[in-house]
Amino acid sequence: MERSKKAFKVKGKMVGGQRPMICIPLVGKDKEELIKELHVIKDKQPDIIEWRADYFKDLDDESKVVDALRKVSDIAEEVPLLFTIRSEAEGGQQITLNEKAKLNLLTQLMGTGTIDFVDYELDNDEDDIKYLRNITDNYGIKLITSYHNFRETPPVETIFEKGRQAEDYQADMVKISVMPNNMDDVLVLLEATQAINKHINIPVVSISMGEYGSISRMFGWKFGSAITFGIGEQSSAPGQIPVEDLRSVINIIEKTT
Numbered sequence: 001m002e003r004s005k006k007a008f009k010v011k012g013k014m015v016g017g018q019r020p021m022i023c024i025p026l027v028g029k030d031k032e033e034l035i036k037e038l039h040v041i042k043d044k045q046p047d048i049i050e051w052r053a054d055y056f057k058d059l060d061d062e063s064k065v066v067d068a069l070r071k072v073s074d075i076a077e078e079v080p081l082l083f084t085i086r087s088e089a090e091g092g093q094q095i096t097l098n099e100k101a102k103l104n105l106l107t108q109l110m111g112t113g114t115i116d117f118v119d120y121e122l123d124n125d126e127d128d129i130k131y132l133r134n135i136t137d138n139y140g141i142k143l144i145t146s147y148h149n150f151r152e153t154p155p156v157e158t159i160f161e162k163g164r165q166a167e168d169y170q171a172d173m174v175k176i177s178v179m180p181n182n183m184d185d186v187l188v189l190l191e192a193t194q195a196i197n198k199h200i201n202i203p204v205v206s207i208s209m210g211e212y213g214s215i216s217r218m219f220g221w222k223f224g225s226a227i228t229f230g231i232g233e234q235s236s237a238p239g240q241i242p243v244e245d246l247r248s249v250i251n252i253i254e255k256t257t
């Protein structure tokens with residue numbers, strides 16, 4: 001299938017265009033919490049809502065997940081929904097599902113017609129990533145392949161390689177979130193972002209986490225990062241800043257550059 005090069009639209013919104021999209025994560029542990037959180041988040045007008053379902057306590061009960069997903073989707077309305085079950089190895093919560101069960105669940109959930117993007121880690125088995133690419137294609141869902149490193153920032157070449165790998169899998173986007181141990185590491189992430197943006201044919205989302213990296217969340221888009229994650233109700237990763245602050249900085253940068 002011929003995939004769109006670089007920018008594309010989801011629910012009428014441009015992904016990978018000039019202005020970065022602001023994504024707010026949802027981290028509720030049950031349906032009630034999710035609904036409460038979502039009402040607060042929705043008022044903050046995110047461009048994307050990410051349900052970090054690894055926080056959901058009944059992830060092993062498909063009917064409860066489906067029920068919560070439908071509710072989330074109803075409230076989110078026109079806002080595109082990103083569905084993520086982050087693995088513990090890449091900074092997610094501990095879950096009881098093994099990879100096979102996770103893939104089965106993802107497949108069932110995608111069939112509900114409520115998900116716009118799915119996040120799946122590049123570190124997973126090649127066959128599993130290809131399987132998911134197939135299913136997402138069948139349902140017209142965008143696949144984001146991702147890489148997280150909560151310990152350090154690997155060299156530019158290693159990060160760039162993640163972009164290449166995602167492109168080889170024909171993912172729609174690549175997402176990279178790494179931890180800096182100093183400001184040099186933040187520059188490494190930004191340099192890698194620029195290189196991926198120049199040489200890889202799919203949009204990149206990149207994040208330098210933690211205190212050092214939080215500036216990357218504000219101006220990483222100037223180096224090519226297509227989405228930035230901000231706090232609506234609760235943070236889902238270190239260094240995230242409130243969405244209101246994020247929006248003000250983006251507006252200022254947009255006005256002056």
Ligand SMILES: O=C1C[C@@](O)(C(=O)O)C[C@@H](O)[C@@H]1O
Binds near residue numbers: 084119146175237
């Ligand atoms: O991959 C990412 C990026 C992120 O880890 C961040 O650093 O903002 C937050 C996660 O919720 C999301 O799935």
